[in-house]
Amino acid sequence: MIARLLSALLAAGCTAASAEPAPEADVLSIGGSVTEIVAALGQGHRLRARDSTSTWPPEVADLPDVGYMRALSPEGVLSVGPDLILSEDGAGPPEALDVIRAADVAFVTVPDAVTTDGILRKIEIVGAALGVPDRAAALSDAVATDLADAMADAARPDAQRKRVLFVLSTQGGRITASGTGTAADALIRMAGATNAVTEFEGYKQISDEAVGRAAPDVILMMDRGGDHGAADDELFAMPAIRLTPAAADRASVRLDGLLMLGFGPRTAEAVRRLNAALYDEGA
Amino acid sequence: MSLIAEAIRVRYGGREVLQGVDLAAEAGHVTAIVGPNGSGKSTLLGALTATLPHEGRVRLNGRDIAGMKPWELAAERAVLPQASRLAFPFRVLEVVRLGQQAGTAGDRPDVPLQALARVGLAHHADRTFQDLSGGEAQRVMLARVLAQVWAPVEEGRPRWLLLDEPVSSLDIAHQLQVMEIARRFARAGGGVIAVMHDLNLTALFADRVAVLAEGRLLATGTPRTVLTDTILSRAYGCALRVSAPPPEDVPYILPHAASA
Amino acid sequence: MAALTDVQAPPRDRLSRARALHWALAAALVLASAASLEVGATDVRLSALLAKLVQGEALGQMERIVLLDIRLPRLAMGLLVGAALAVSGAVMQGLFRNPLADPGIVGVGAGAGLGAILAIVLGGLLPVWARDLAGNQLVPVAAFLGGWGSTLLLYRVATRGGRTSVATMLLAGIALGALAGALSGILVYIADDQQLRDLTFWGLGSLAGASWAKVAAAGPMIALALGAAVLLGRALNGLALGEATAAHIGIDVQRMKAVAILAVAGATGAAVAVSGGIGFVGIVVPHLLRLASGPDHRTLLPNAALLGATLLILADVIARVVIAPAELPIGIVTAILGAPVFLWILLRRRGLVDG
Numbered sequence: 045m046i047a048r049l050l051s052a053l054l055a056a057g058c059t060a061a062s063a064e065p066a067p068e069a070d071v072l073s074i075g076g077s078v079t080e081i082v083a084a085l086g087q088g089h090r091l092r093a094r095d096s097t098s099t100w101p102p103e104v105a106d107l108p109d110v111g112y113m114r115a116l117s118p119e120g121v122l123s124v125g126p127d128l129i130l131s132e133d134g135a136g137p138p139e140a141l142d143v144i145r146a147a148d149v150a151f152v153t154v155p156d157a158v159t160t161d162g163i164l165r166k167i168e169i170v171g172a173a174l175g176v177p178d179r180a181a182a183l184s185d186a187v188a189t190d191l192a193d194a195m196a197d198a199a200r201p202d203a204q205r206k207r208v209l210f211v212l213s214t215q216g217g218r219i220t221a222s223g224t225g226t227a228a229d230a231l232i233r234m235a236g237a238t239n240a241v242t243e244f245e246g247y248k249q250i251s252d253e254a255v256g257r258a259a260p261d262v263i264l265m266m267d268r269g270g271d272h273g274a275a276d277d278e279l280f281a282m283p284a285i286r287l288t289p290a291a292a293d294r295a296s297v298r299l300d301g302l303l304m305l306g307f308g309p310r311t312a313e314a315v316r317r318l319n320a321a322l323y324d325e326g327a
Numbered sequence: 328m329s330l331i332a333e334a335i336r337v338r339y340g341g342r343e344v345l346q347g348v349d350l351a352a353e354a355g356h357v358t359a360i361v362g363p364n365g366s367g368k369s370t371l372l373g374a375l376t377a378t379l380p381h382e383g384r385v386r387l388n389g390r391d392i393a394g395m396k397p398w399e400l401a402a403e404r405a406v407l408p409q410a411s412r413l414a415f416p417f418r419v420l421e422v423v424r425l426g427q428q429a430g431t432a433g434d435r436p437d438v439p440l441q442a443l444a445r446v447g448l449a450h451h452a453d454r455t456f457q458d459l460s461g462g463e464a465q466r467v468m469l470a471r472v473l474a475q476v477w478a479p480v481e482e483g484r485p486r487w488l489l490l491d492e493p494v495s496s497l498d499i500a501h502q503l504q505v506m507e508i509a510r511r512f513a514r515a516g517g518g519v520i521a522v523m524h525d526l527n528l529t530a531l532f533a534d535r536v537a538v539l540a541e542g543r544l545l546a547t548g549t550p551r552t553v554l555t556d557t558i559l560s561r562a563y564g565c566a567l568r569v570s571a572p573p574p575e576d577v578p579y580i581l582p583h584a585a586s587a
Numbered sequence: 588m589a590a591l592t593d594v595q596a597p598p599r600d601r602l603s604r605a606r607a608l609h610w611a612l613a614a615a616l617v618l619a620s621a622a623s624l625e626v627g628a629t630d631v632r633l634s635a636l637l638a639k640l641v642q643g644e645a646l647g648q649m650e651r652i653v654l655l656d657i658r659l660p661r662l663a664m665g666l667l668v669g670a671a672l673a674v675s676g677a678v679m680q681g682l683f684r685n686p687l688a689d690p691g692i693v694g695v696g697a698g699a700g701l702g703a704i705l706a707i708v709l710g711g712l713l714p715v716w717a718r719d720l721a722g723n724q725l726v727p728v729a730a731f732l733g734g735w736g737s738t739l740l741l742y743r744v745a746t747r748g749g750r751t752s753v754a755t756m757l758l759a760g761i762a763l764g765a766l767a768g769a770l771s772g773i774l775v776y777i778a779d780d781q782q783l784r785d786l787t788f789w790g791l792g793s794l795a796g797a798s799w800a801k802v803a804a805a806g807p808m809i810a811l812a813l814g815a816a817v818l819l820g821r822a823l824n825g826l827a828l829g830e831a832t833a834a835h836i837g838i839d840v841q842r843m844k845a846v847a848i849l850a851v852a853g854a855t856g857a858a859v860a861v862s863g864g865i866g867f868v869g870i871v872v873p874h875l876l877r878l879a880s881g882p883d884h885r886t887l888l889p890n891a892a893l894l895g896a897t898l899l900i901l902a903d904v905i906a907r908v909v910i911a912p913a914e915l916p917i918g919i920v921t922a923i924l925g926a927p928v929f930l931w932i933l934l935r936r937r938g939l940v941d942g
Contacts, residue, residue, distance in 0.1 A: 108912050110912045111910070112784075112913070115793065115795060116795070117628065117795045117907055118795070119628045119629055119657045120912030122629055123629035123630075137795065139796040139797065143652065143657055146652060148648070212780075246779045247779065247780050376835060377834075380748075396839070397838055398837035398839075401836050405835065408829070408831060411832065414681075414686075415827050416882055417824075417827065417881070421883065425836060428836075429825075429837040
């Protein structure tokens with residue numbers, strides 16, 4: 045599947061390459077999925093700087109980091125000298141954006157998405173802003189096909205779907221879980237599972253009893269590195285989680301946060317990896 | 328010129344602590360207010376200094392204090408409280424200056440040190456107030472009060488010292504020193520009103536004595552007429568005998584001479 | 588060293604030393620301001636620009652924007668906020684006769700925090716015309732109203748028969764703080780992930796959102812409040828002797844309290860509104876100055892304005908240079924620098940706190 049995506053990209057690259065002058069690095073990319081899309085469009089060389097949520101592909105780690113996207117420093121942004129800023133929705137503070145716009149830097153906002161269509165729209169906007177609509181169209185097709193395949197593979201009858209609890213944080217023994225309408229909720233459903241919590245929207249702290257009632261078969265978390273065995277011991281010892289079916293099987297899945305929640309070109313991969321982790325033997 | 332209080336009533340939480348007290352103090356005299364604990368001595372001083380809400384009228388040098396601004400009052404009279412806690416590490420001389428600035432001698436650079444010299448603490452001018460002993464602190468506060476009303480009489484009007492137990496933390500030598508300062512202020516034409524605990528010192532230094540008991544004025548007059556067996560025994564609720572040995576011709580009190 | 592000269596110097600010297608300090612601090616403020624215009628993430632340099640101007644060259648657009656729209660409003664805001672926090676701290680300590688008091692005592696912080704959280708979490712529910720009216724300034728406006736409003740409420744609660752009890756105000760402030768905390772907790776519960784992030788960053792404080800609009804909104808309020816506060820020097824000195832004695836030496840205690848509380852609410856409310864929560868300036872600055880030149884509020888208050896402004900401007904320079912092109916929230920810098928200094932003061936001079 046990855047090979048299929050790559051070949052699509054290469055094809056797109058061949059058709060467009062001759063027409064373009066080789067532009068210099070001139071883009072500041074804000075938001076992990078936007079940066080991924082820039083790279084997937086073969087425009088990674090144009091990235092001059094990134095924000096702290098942009099961690100993929102690994103090469104971008106070497107770029108200057110302008111900080112957290114909602115607390116940007118206007119001079120910091122201007123100091124990297126971008127001609128174009130591509131930003132996920134919600135960059136700020138507003139005063140900083142005002143100054144940046146006043147400095148005649150093109151600023152393109154890319155709306156958030158938790159659906160296939162949303163991802164394709166992101167690709168279209170980024171491709172247009174970078175002046176590579178053909179590449180964007182090719183990437184769009186590849187991503188759409190790939191995602192459709194991944195979701196088709198993952199789909200299964202309701203009765204066989206596992207109940208998944210996405211835990212954002214266990215800070216201070218209190219569990220913050222995902223309700224509906226979030227990227228986590230969307231990914232869980234795309235990967236052929238059921239979100240165990242549907243009583244509320246967004247990420248919220250949830251009581252111990254509510255976790256018990258949700259009765260998740262699997263706990264899904266962001267991978268923060270470190271020793272998963274020890275982390276699991278701690279996780280399944282929590283009163284809220286101890287009584288769930290997930291604790292009985294010690295069933296936990298950890299995936300990279302950006303891969304899971306970014307909703308960019310790698311979402312099909314996220315669907316496959318989550319699906320495999322949930323249903324393949326030995327997972 | 329005088330300080331006259333008429334029909335002073337003060338209530339604390341429903342209880343009438345002062346039940347219509349009249350007091351008249353003349354400039355040139357030391358007027359002592361005595362009485363047992365809880366008789367209302369300090370409360371009366373609080374009314375005289377406009378610190379406590381009260382009924383009745385207080386006239387200072389002919390003016391009703393109810394109509395006077397804090398700074399107008401500060402120019403006419405200075406008040407020594409029972410105990411003083413100072414919030415920040417001011418130096419002794421700086422504390423005295425705080426008093427001086429409130430009075431009419433605010434621009435004379437020599438006054439604070441002279442005031443300290445009068446209470447015998449000029450050598451401590453640069454020390455931090457918090458480092459002083461309790462007795463030294465009380466004398467510094469007296470110096471502050473003196474610096475506020477430095478001239479006992481100004482433009483023909485007397486200044487007033489209102490002292491709440493001015494010798495409570497002092498040893499006997501400094502008790503005498505402080506009372507002597509009060510007497511000299513009065514002899515120079517100023518007015519002094521002091522709440523006193525020590526009846527002997529009262530007898531030694533007061534020109535007039537007011538005896539309070541249970542929120543009422545029991546007696547008022549010269550020490551000789553007021554400090555008697557009958558009045559004091561009634562005021563303090565225990566048998567007291569006043570004696571006057573021939574050489575000094577001043578009354579003194581011997582609790583141990585009381586008949587059981 | 589300081590202790591020796593203290594004992595030998597004639598007492599008048601502490602006042603003249605405080606006045607000398609005044610000029611030294613003014614010079615330090617000028618230097619800090621120059622540094623703040625000179626240094627930043629871009630390589631725009633004030634010195635280079637001045638040289639350009641002298642030679643009659645025009646400034647480029649980038650240089651103009653960095654200097655006039657980024658660094659200059661930021662400098663102005665650092666100056667206003669630093670002076671406001673330091674002077675408010677000194678006034679509160681004088682008013683409550685406690686060297687650990689800060690404006691938080693009169694509920695400014697809790698109220699401003701609640702206002703900010705309300706704006707961040709529920710701002711989206713406002714009718715469109717209200718959002719348009721407030722524009723980008725919804726959070727600062729709400730924070731200011733929250734801070735000012737809670738102080739007025741406390742003042743009303745603590746005032747009976749024309750007298751304000753600072754003890755009642757303190758206790759009511761604790762109750763109000765708990766209530767504001769609980770309401771904030773409810774809002775935090777319904778907040779989404781982004782809003783929570785915004786709340787965290789607001790709480791850490793920053794001058795990154797500086798703009799001429801904010802300077803214009805907060806500047807007059809802070810200037811007015813500080814002007815009033817600085818005039819309280821003599822009255823606060825008197826209050827060190829206690830409320831009754833302050834009245835005996837001619838101070839209108841009730842009027843002073845009203846002026847002090849309103850000035851602090853205005854200055855701190857405006858400062859917190861435009862910069863978020865910035866800690867330790869209000870406690871550390873007055874302490875340092877008392878150590879250097881004594882507790883006389885007539886010199887302490889203006890010197891606190893100068894030192895507070897200088898320190899906050901320098902902290903902001905650090906905040907925006909260390910991890911450029913990103914920057915640290917300035918509240919982190921002031922806490923990292925301020926907390927050790929504060930501990931050091933406590934260890935060296937316990938007497939300052941215990942009286």
